Amino acid sequence: MSKLASLLGIRHPIVQAPMAGGITTPELVAEVSRAGALGSVGAAYMTPQAIEAICADIRARTTAPFAVNLFAPQAPKPSAPEIAAENAPVLDALRAELGLPSETAPPHVQGLFEAQLDAVLRCRPAVFSFTFGLLAPEHLRALRAASIVVIGTATTVDEAVLLEEAGVDAISAQGAEAGAHRGTFHGSFEDGLVGTMALVPQVAAHVRVPVLAAGGIMDGRGIAAARALGAAGAQLGTAFLGCPEAGISPAYRAALRSDAALRTVVTRAFTGRPGRAIRNRFTEALEGRRTPPFPEQHRRTLDLRAAAAKQGRADLMLLWAGQGAPLVRPMPARELVETLVREMWGSGSAGVW
Ligand SMILES: Cc1cc2nc3c(=O)[nH]c(=O)nc-3n(C[C@H](O)[C@H](O)[C@H](O)COP(=O)(O)O)c2cc1C
Structure with missing residues (x-):
């Protein structure tokens, strides 16, 4: 052994x-x-x-x-308010598409x-x-x-x-x-x-x-x-x-089986901490922009991600995946x-x- x-x-x-x-x-x-x-x-x-x-x-x-x-x-990093402010209009435009009100981030749990x-x-x-x-x-x-x-x-x-x-x-x-x-x-x-x-x-x-x-x-x-x-x-x-x-939505499963899985990107867009996800309109909307650090950005995008998953909108969902995603086997x-x-x-x- x-x-x-x-x-x-x-x-x-x-x-x-x-x-x-x-x-x-x-x-x-x-x-x-x-x-x-x-x-x-x-x-x-x-x-x-x-x-x-x-x-x-x-x-x-x-x-x-x-x-x-x-x-x-993590030692909490102070977040510059102007960074969140820069992001807010981009996120609010995506929220509007999903029929959500503007940001309602839940408070940080100490x-x-x-x-x-x-x-x-x-x-x-x-x-x-x-x-x-x-x-x-x-x-x-x-x-x-x-x-x-x-x-x-x-x-x-x-x-x-x-x-x-x-x-x-x-x-x-x-x-x-x-x-x-x-x-x-x-x-x-x-x-x-x-x-x-x-x-x-x-x-x-x-x-x-x-x-x-x-x-x-x-x-x-x-x-x-x-x-x-x-x-x-x-x-x-x-x-x-x-x-x-695995507890993932049908839209996530479909994205993994689609050509979209060929293109992953390391992005801070969803949570403020770099992570690899399938490239979509959400990652592109925040590309090149600064984001507040984790977990602040995570909290700020929670409502958006949840609504996108509920509505089956793979273009706005968080689709974490590695570069091997096209090799996923459903079994x-x-x-x-x-x-x-x-x-x-x-x-x-x-x-x-
Ligand atoms: C959807 C998803 C969520 C993950 N969440 C965590 C996590 O909560 N904690 C953790 O230590 N690693 C997490 N990981 C990273 C894995 O531990 C591991 O490093 C990674 O899956 C290996 O690469 P692969 O996805 O190409 O197999 C996650 C990976 C994926 C795909």
Whole structure:
């Protein structure tokens, strides 16, 4: 058994990435974990009560290990009011198209991370993963005391070394191809746009903890390639968006199957933090414009994104996706895990992993 297998309690070197915003339903996570990979709950936008409820729901479906994921707390950056003012007319024009009144951003919730982490500690999932930074030593100590395995996210070698020094048990190395938010937390986000194929072997050479390759991996060949580059396993997000268990709207599914999936862009338009999404009219409307930082822009665009999703308007929806999106295969989660495993071994990834 490999270090990763025994660490995470899994049979296959595959992690279904956490995907916040209701995508990682209990059905998806439980099916992935039951199939012997690691299902992960993207819990960053959940209330503590919702975190406890989803953990109970998954446990009612399977005794297999699963992960819960949060965004590391950010030092709040003061936002220049003129930047929000510059954006307001553009966003309000899009709101008008959707029949929405002008902006009604919900207030910022203070101290949410602490309350979310307390919920995680009460649930005690086998694994906790996080992105966007480092954890405070007391948070890591609490997770360790609860015997929860901790995975941090790095987009550069420097970040991986910082995470290892901080005491994480494994590192998800997120290449530039990856869907959704960039995890970059040290240095400029542009410096963190390193492709998976370049990032993984460098991170693997600089840290002793197991490395999960993430970004653009869509099939078993990709997992085998990642392992050949020194990764212990792979973390796949976009590939699981094709599963019927994934909590995405029909318009999102249709966009992933369309030619639009050929064109993704790293944009701050939706949340203020760079992330890779399918290019659409929303990303184009804010292209080249400054945005308030995360999570302010996230709050300012929530109503717009929700209305667009409700109305099936893919041109104005948030369609997070990695560069591998055209390779998404619509199949149930269990079948996808089994297919990935079969393909991985068929690609010559020999030996006991
Ligand atoms: C729709 C979507 C939402 C995501 N949300 C999260 C999240 O909440 N937390 C996190 O750590 N990573 C998140 N990620 C990033 C994944 O952990 C991972 O880095 C990425 O999916 C790998 O690239 P791929 O999408 O090409 O497989 C998300 C990815 C996608 C596609």
